[in-house]
Amino acid sequence: MKNVLASISRFVDRRQPFFFPAPAVAILFLIVILPIVFNLYLTFTKWTIGLGQPRFIGFDNFVELFGDERVWNGVKVMVYFSGASLALELALGLAIALYFNRAFKGSELVQAIYIIPFAATPVAVALIWRIMLNPEIGVMNYLLTSVGLPPSLWVSSEHMVIPSLVMVDVWKWTPMITLIVLAGLKSLPSDPYEAARLDGANALQIFWYITLPLIRPVLIAALMLRSLDNLKEFDMLYTITQGGPGIASETLYLYSYNVGFNFFKAGYGSALMVVVFLIVLVFNILMNRLRHDTPAL
Amino acid sequence: MIKNVKALLFYAGAFALCVPPLFVFAWMIMTGLKTGIQNISYPPEFLFTPTLENFRAVFQQYNFFRYLMNSLIIATLATAISLVLGLPAAYSIAKYRQNKIGLIILVARMTPFVSYLLPWYIIFRYLKLIDTYTALTVTHLIITMPMVIWLMVSFFESIPAELEDAAMIDGCSCWQSFLRIVLPLVRNGIATSAIMSFIFSWNQFLFSLILSGPKTKTVPVAVYNFISYGKIDWAGIGAAATLIVLPVSVFAFFVRKSIVQGLTMGALKD
Numbered sequence: 001m002k003n004v005l006a007s008i009s010r011f012v013d014r015r016q017p018f019f020f021p022a023p024a025v026a027i028l029f030l031i032v033i034l035p036i037v038f039n040l041y042l043t044f045t046k047w048t049i050g051l052g053q054p055r056f057i058g059f060d061n062f063v064e065l066f067g068d069e070r071v072w073n074g075v076k077v078m079v080y081f082s083g084a085s086l087a088l089e090l091a092l093g094l095a096i097a098l099y100f101n102r103a104f105k106g107s108e109l110v111q112a113i114y115i116i117p118f119a120a121t122p123v124a125v126a127l128i129w130r131i132m133l134n135p136e137i138g139v140m141n142y143l144l145t146s147v148g149l150p151p152s153l154w155v156s157s158e159h160m161v162i163p164s165l166v167m168v169d170v171w172k173w174t175p176m177i178t179l180i181v182l183a184g185l186k187s188l189p190s191d192p193y194e195a196a197r198l199d200g201a202n203a204l205q206i207f208w209y210i211t212l213p214l215i216r217p218v219l220i221a222a223l224m225l226r227s228l229d230n231l232k233e234f235d236m237l238y239t240i241t242q243g244g245p246g247i248a249s250e251t252l253y254l255y256s257y258n259v260g261f262n263f264f265k266a267g268y269g270s271a272l273m274v275v276v277f278l279i280v281l282v283f284n285i286l287m288n289r290l291r292h293d294t295p296a297l
Numbered sequence: 298m299i300k301n302v303k304a305l306l307f308y309a310g311a312f313a314l315c316v317p318p319l320f321v322f323a324w325m326i327m328t329g330l331k332t333g334i335q336n337i338s339y340p341p342e343f344l345f346t347p348t349l350e351n352f353r354a355v356f357q358q359y360n361f362f363r364y365l366m367n368s369l370i371i372a373t374l375a376t377a378i379s380l381v382l383g384l385p386a387a388y389s390i391a392k393y394r395q396n397k398i399g400l401i402i403l404v405a406r407m408t409p410f411v412s413y414l415l416p417w418y419i420i421f422r423y424l425k426l427i428d429t430y431t432a433l434t435v436t437h438l439i440i441t442m443p444m445v446i447w448l449m450v451s452f453f454e455s456i457p458a459e460l461e462d463a464a465m466i467d468g469c470s471c472w473q474s475f476l477r478i479v480l481p482l483v484r485n486g487i488a489t490s491a492i493m494s495f496i497f498s499w500n501q502f503l504f505s506l507i508l509s510g511p512k513t514k515t516v517p518v519a520v521y522n523f524i525s526y527g528k529i530d531w532a533g534i535g536a537a538a539t540l541i542v543l544p545v546s547v548f549a550f551f552v553r554k555s556i557v558q559g560l561t562m563g564a565l566k567d
Contacts, residue, residue: 009470016471017393024386024442025398031439032405035416042415049419099310110311112553116318119549119556121500123517124538127524128325131336131531139324139341171317179556232409235502239521253409260415261507273412280407 042270049264061271071272074252078279080162081251082230085169089230090223092170093177094215098207100178101185115175122172126239129168130155133240155241158248165249168236173229177222184218185211220291224284231280252276325542328535336531351536361537364519371430371515372498375437379445379494380487387449388475392458399450405443410503413439418507428510436504441494448493452486453479489555496545516541 012019043061045054065071100111117125132140133154141151154164192210201209232253237243243250243258250258253276260269328336330347355361390398417436418427426432460482461474480487502517509518520537523530549556 009472013471017389017395020389020475021386021395021398024382024446025401027382027438028401028405028442031435031442032401032408032413035413035420036404036408038416038419039412049422096314099307099314102307104304104307104311106311110314112550113318114314115553116322116546116550119496119500119545120542121517121538121545123500123502123521124541125321125325127520127534128321128328128538131328131534132321132324137337137339137341142340171321228406234410235517238502253411256409257411257503260411261418266415266419270412270415273409273415276409277407277412280409284407 039270039273042266043274045267047266049266051264054267057267061268064268065271065275070247070250070255071252071275073247074250074255074272075279077162077247077249078231078251078253081165081169081233081249082227084162085166085173086223086227086230088166088170089174089177089226090219092174093222094181094219096174096178097181097185098211100182115179117172118175118179120172122235123239125172126168126236129171129236130240133164155249156245158245161241161245161249165237165240168240169230169233172236173226177226180222180225181215181218184215184222188214217291220287224287224291227283227287228280231283232276252279322542322546325535325538328531329537329539331532331535333530333532336535351532352540355533355536355540359519359523359533359537361516361519361540364514364516365540367430367509367513368499368515368517371433371437371513372495374430374434375441375498376445376491376494378434378438379441380491383442383445383490384449384480384487385475387446388453388479390446391450391453402443402447405439406447410439414504414507417504421508427508428512430513432508433505433513433515436508437498437501439504440501441498444497445490445494448490449483449486452483456482485555488552492548492552493556496549499541499545 042054044056044058046057046060047054096114100107132138135141135151135153135156138154140154145151152164153160155161188211192214193206196206196210233251234253234257237249237251237254238257241249243254247255252272256269256272256276259265259272263269327343327345329351330349331342331345332348332350335342335345386398389395413436417432421427421432456479460478499515500517501515502521505513505515505518506521509515514522516537520534520541523534523537
């Protein structure tokens with residue numbers, strides 16, 4: 001018995017590169033790759049979930065997509081929401097990281113408080129934001145009017161809905177960018193700074209000509225990491241507006257969910273999801289290229 | 298003089314950074330401690346006599362304890378399975394530079410969750426597994442397993458290879474050296490990825506929204522359903538949200554340093 005065990009152990013030992021990752025890869029194949037393949041198959045079919053069988057229709061779903069106004073609306077909303085929130089999160093995240101990069105008394109505590117929203121359950125805090133943004137009873141309008149500003153309709157207005165959602169997204173996710181950039185700042189070499197100071201460069205010049213080029217790859221990495229979730233933002237949009245008012249905040253991703261789970265159109269919904277995936281993919285490929293094109297200092 | 302101005306600016310910055318998170322959290326807790334009528338009165342009341350009535354109602358009327366248990370069970374199962382399967386995989390990816398497996402992780406991260414949800418919904422409906430812990434744990438693995446592997450690869454990469462070679466020469470099998478030498482060295486990483494995995498499973502909304510039911514509803518779905526009971530129960534939402542958010546926030550607060558490390562190790566390397 002002991003011999004058998006020993007020989008099994010030797011067998012596994014010699015094939016460690018296979019046996020160590022095999023169970024995880026098998027599971028990932030089952031839970032990730034298989035559904036993706038199934039999803040791709042569905043894109044070529046017309047099928048209402050629960051009614052009959054999928055019917056093969058070739059590329060019709062992709063053709064339909066081009067004539068669908070809600071698809072174009074979804075792309076527009078997605079570009080507006082993600083463009084604004086990612087840009088703001090990156091800019092603020094960098095500024096706040098620079099701020100934290102200088103030690104001061106109590107900075108540990110400030111940092112700990114500042115990053116709280118990052119781990120908070122998105123649906124729960126989104127509901128609280130929904131109360132706060134309510135135009136009639138919400139505290140946000142109370143705060144606005146108490147400093148003499150006019151009240152806003154926030155998420156009830158077609159024009160204010162995206163800026164309001166961007167505000168919530170920035171509140172929740174800027175800490176993540178800050179944490180990544182801050183770690184990047186702490187690992188920068190000190191030589192260029194000493195040289196610049198000897199040459200009499202001022203703080204702004206040092207930031208523009210030394211810090212920014214050096215931190216650029218980390219900034220782009222943080223942007224990519226954040227974009228993976230931001231382009232597929234669901235919880236907050238679904239909780240606060242459900243895409244409304246009308247379809248003013250319905251991103252392509254939210255629309256694909258609605259097609260799949262409210263209209264039960266499996267084929268067309270799958271086609272939309274493939275488009276969302278392609279957008280995420282192309283964005284990340286472009287960003288990755290930008291990251292590696294960083295000119296040497 | 299200039300030094301004082303600088304100090305003042307720093308503390309003004311600290312104030313500006315602390316107010317938004319603290320205000321929203323305070324508002325959440327206050328909403329939970331106000332009565333239903335106080336919650337819809339305008340101007341909003343900042344000073345009031347707190348009541349624990351909402352918390353009692355959340356547990357008694359909405360059966361919230363059950364949902365907390367559901368979330369706890371699913372997040373624990375998903376995290377445990379992700380660690381057991383993910384740790385050896387991450388180790389192997391780091392040691393043998395198996396970038397192709399890394400590619401699967403990347404695909405898993407990039408694919409919209411709805412793309413998994415639709416096939417899984419169809420399959421689970423067919424297998425009559427909707428509203429079971431199995432369905433929810435399996436789908437949560439889609440998030441937690443890539444996360445554990447992705448985080449752990451960078452931790453394993455920081456271990457010098459000589460250490461293991463020494464263990465091997467001393468007659469350890471690769472399992473032994475993995476379990477006795479390597480894993481204890483990365484226990485910080487394991488703690489980080491376990492916590493991150495737990496938090497993200499606990500916070501997961503989309504999969505549970507479709508695949509759970511009365512028996513297995515998790516807390517994010519339970520609190521969301523406070524809206525769909527005809528009229529919106531803001532007081533109940535405040536109390537429930539507090540109960541959901543506080544555990545993960547406290548959790549994150551105590552391990553924030555290792556979360557930073559976990560978050561950044563992946564992003565800082567090329």
